[in-house]
Amino acid sequence: MQKLGLGQAVNQALREEMHRDPNVFIAGEGVGVGIHDNPVFPTFGLLEAFGPERVKDTPVSEAAIAGLAVGAAEAGLRPVIEIMFNPFFTLASDMIVNHAAKLRYLSGGKSSFPLVVRIKSGAGFGAGCQHSHNLEAWAAHCPGLKVVMPATSADAKGLLKSAIRDDNPVIFIEHMGLYFAEMPVPEDDYLIPLGKAEIKRPGKDLTVVTWSGMLGVAMKAAEKLSQENIETEIVDLRTLTPLDKDTILASVKKTGRLIVLHEATRTGGFGGEIAAVVMEQGFKYLKAPLRRVTGPDIPVPASPPLEKFFIPDEDNLIQAAREIL
Amino acid sequence: MQKLGLGQAVNQALREEMHRDPNVFIAGEGVGVGIHDNPVFPTFGLLEAFGPERVKDTPVSEAAIAGLAVGAAEAGLRPVIEIMFNPFFTLASDMIVNHAAKLRYLSGGKSSFPLVVRIKSGAGFGAGCQHSHNLEAWAAHCPGLKVVMPATSADAKGLLKSAIRDDNPVIFIEHMGLYFAEMPVPEDDYLIPLGKAEIKRPGKDLTVVTWSGMLGVAMKAAEKLSQENIETEIVDLRTLTPLDKDTILASVKKTGRLIVLHEATRTGGFGGEIAAVVMEQGFKYLKAPLRRVTGPDIPVPASPPLEKFFIPDEDNLIQAAREIL
Amino acid sequence: MEVSEKKKKEMLWTMILSRKFSDSLVVLCKTEGKIPGMMILSTGQEAVGSGVCAALEFDDVIITNHRSHHHLLAKGADPEKIMAEIYCKQTGCNKGKSGTLHLAVPEINAPCTSTVVGGSLPIAVGRAFAQQYRKETAVTVCFFGDGAADEGSFHEALNLASLWQLPVVFVCENNVYAGAQRYDAHTRVKDVAERAKSYGMPGVIVDGNHAPAVYAATLKARQRALDGGGPTLMECKTYRLRGHGESDPQHYQPKDEIKAWQGKNPISRLGKELVESGVITAAELQEMESKAKDIVAEAVRFAEESPFPEARDALEDLYA
């Protein structure tokens, strides 16, 4: 099977969908001619392949980019826009939250807004907190949106293709750390349904629910724990909303122990939602307290030792596991 | 004791603080001359009392209003700005989240940003989802901010005065439904520390954690449950961040049963955070599953029966209580 | 430009209908329990909706704002459906989800209303982009107020629309107030139209109380857009005769100012013109008035007799 970084998998999904459906177009800052002339990035080569009518470089105007998507989607096009870094979601958030997410409801179901907002996200680049700020919990708190966060290149391809074909606004968050890791990706017209988590590793002693860049951390920790005969089941959410409660609950039923792992800061993070769902619907399965392993409640600092401290790692996860085993 | 609506209590706090400290000024859309010439609203009469130098009516420019506060606060002034309705927080969110909340950290602790963002919030006005959308969970997920949501007029006065004197950016969310309910308010220089919850009703059978407009619903339900000898303890958070975990945990330790009640939509709401904290630190106290009583995962609809369906009421709370008792 | 008699009559009619509609709401919204929410009316600004929409074809799209009734009625919205929506009834054009503030009428190509000030502009850019992308013979009109022209979204939208030469007409209804703030208390630019230069697009100032003038300017801007000449910023100078909303006592609006603008009433002005020039008779004018009254009364009856939606309908219509 071909091996691709997550950005390349996104690129392939975009290419395939643009070939399939002339209503799909992409827009954003540098999605055509960008400052990186590098095939690891998601929109590489699309301008050459599809021309300037369908690959729209925009001014630095996040509200207009998002509004472009809202209006064009209402007309039946399928825009895929890019927000360069997650903190700039703020600037597009009125259009996305008050408009893309609400206008169908406000129309009484008459109009649809089939658009995708791709967001580059994640800490680990030394760029600091105005470039690194994981805000998936914001989008996941907005009815009307779907929120997708792939952790592998294959998932990225399959989920993005589904997102583009979905008739609702989908927030598709890419962890940039995954652009540089080559992973197998199916070559065909590969689709993964939105709203389905995947058990990325089966286990009986402990459930770790995670998503996006943290899957790798979970896998490494699980490997280590396995050497002590502790078998970790890893649930990769893939889609935050709609949330696949069944898969989470089935796993907790099996293991009785739950850790939620995410890179975003702890307080108010989406880990709380997982906790609440399990406490509501899986209380009787639980044998031990919950642990959340997350970024601390600080902005992402620039300095390498500080940033490393910010990002949850295997040791943090293993320590949390020991506390509840 | 004087009886005031929550807006009037806010008004009194603003007046007192503006008298006390010449660095305090207010700015926003219609905070001077507004479309309501009505003393129940928070900024009524302040222009007449303090003049146009300190009561600044602004254009409809939420980003500029928030930036005004950030820059002025850095200089040592104490701005209190108003966001007219909670959904428009989106338009100010870059300035608040990427700047007010982060710039002190980015300066290595050299600068401070003592500002208050007052936000009018809450459903119940038939205005629909572009005016009613409770987004406190967004602010509570942002390190660097404090989030205050008073449920009584007295708390509003005491907390706003503390917020204005706090050296950090504080998001102060007012439920407009409380503007019209007269409640006793201390006449003196009344201060309530940020970060302290209050037991608004003691009980031994069940803990309800709530805040803002939902306190009234909790109190009414508790009254009814009490007639069946079920004694509900009501924890009014008052401040979402920093969160008063001790008060929550002490209550759950006593009752063993927890309901979180908030008006915001369920998924990703701040109820998840309470669930996670209790599951992490109070697991052994719990005798029953959690219940969340919240707005459903939809935008706030305009039509009265639909909006009523959206807003949690006593019956929803009582039903949830019965499920876990 | 010579405006045809037919068009003039059409505009007079939609203005009259719109005014009757507003007038009835003035009373109804004060009747306890009838209509929930804020009531924002366009009394005095009817020439803008009527003049603009008279210049549009059915396929042309309008994106409107919180003060939308006159736009929608002029574009051809069914008075019963929108009245029922204003009443938040199940039979309303949006099944009660929207209420008066966010009326969405896709069936007449008025697919959304944004009550976020400035929200209509970026969406209009996207809608016009779709027209360009598909090479449609149609334009998008975006309505917004003078206050909205101070929002960042105005700036971003106009820049992008001009950059890509999108077929959009930005119609700023300068009614002298944004909420309680007079125009000159929210900006120092004398005319909003001046801002067009910042984006390399034409800016035109139009007498917003004269429907034929609005019509002519729109026709020109529309043709320019269809010819690939890109967007136009049209500033229609008009006046908000009532408060921002019906609960606004207008304490900040000088009484003589209101009075002066009442004298420039766009409806009596065009009505008089058409009667004096013999296009219609005084009797015909009266007939139009009474017909509009009947239509509005019928719409009110329809709305009042319609049921509210069921509570659990709230859960419908969110996801496709």
Place this chain on the structure above:
Amino acid sequence: MEVSEKKKKEMLWTMILSRKFSDSLVVLCKTEGKIPGMMILSTGQEAVGSGVCAALEFDDVIITNHRSHHHLLAKGADPEKIMAEIYCKQTGCNKGKSGTLHLAVPEINAPCTSTVVGGSLPIAVGRAFAQQYRKETAVTVCFFGDGAADEGSFHEALNLASLWQLPVVFVCENNVYAGAQRYDAHTRVKDVAERAKSYGMPGVIVDGNHAPAVYAATLKARQRALDGGGPTLMECKTYRLRGHGESDPQHYQPKDEIKAWQGKNPISRLGKELVESGVITAAELQEMESKAKDIVAEAVRFAEESPFPEARDALEDLYA
């Protein structure tokens, strides 16, 4: 305007220092493991930072953006402290919290940098408001790029600053590119300065590669602000000689364009002028260069020898 010899020498000096600073970073940032994050340099644009800051007093405030090094050095930032911050060291001006992108140097009245494009503008409005509120004899300068002039925040900030006649000077560094996008690919307005009219404020176009011209224009704008005349929009025409950041291969920048602008190097231009007019000797110029080199080398040494912050220091400095 006659610019004093002292000022000219001062500007030449801060430009030379700034260029040496950038030049060393060009190399250092490519040395594995030395400097984390993106490296964004102002090579070629030094006349803007130097010319503007030469016109300012210590109490005047600057708010800058992602391309900040030349602004900060010209305003008087300690090269060691900012170099150490660029290295993300504990001794950096922000203890490693900021890194190269958000340098905050309140001790020289450069209290914050926003790397959110357009973010500097509303904050500058607030800072200038404080100066007006306190009746200070000081102004705020806001630096931003041509790309930032398309953000909504630009529009809102300029409108508010003009409305309240705040003492702020908006300095747009038009370096022909916003990321990989040429100026004429992101807007249709010929000059950013033209946009000033939208807010009723003066807009001036300045040769951004000639420090004395920038200085003179700033002095005038500053005086106007101090006199209560409100803000000015100054567009400095310059050019980004290097890529957006150091990892940008500049594949989209025509080679001959770069070459042509290299010929307009603001440093050699002013250096030559001063030598030719006898203000300094060629030897003095050389001395300035080598002194700057030494200062930068010393700053690099300081940064390299400084320790990183401790991991748990990450938890400090968030709340007051």
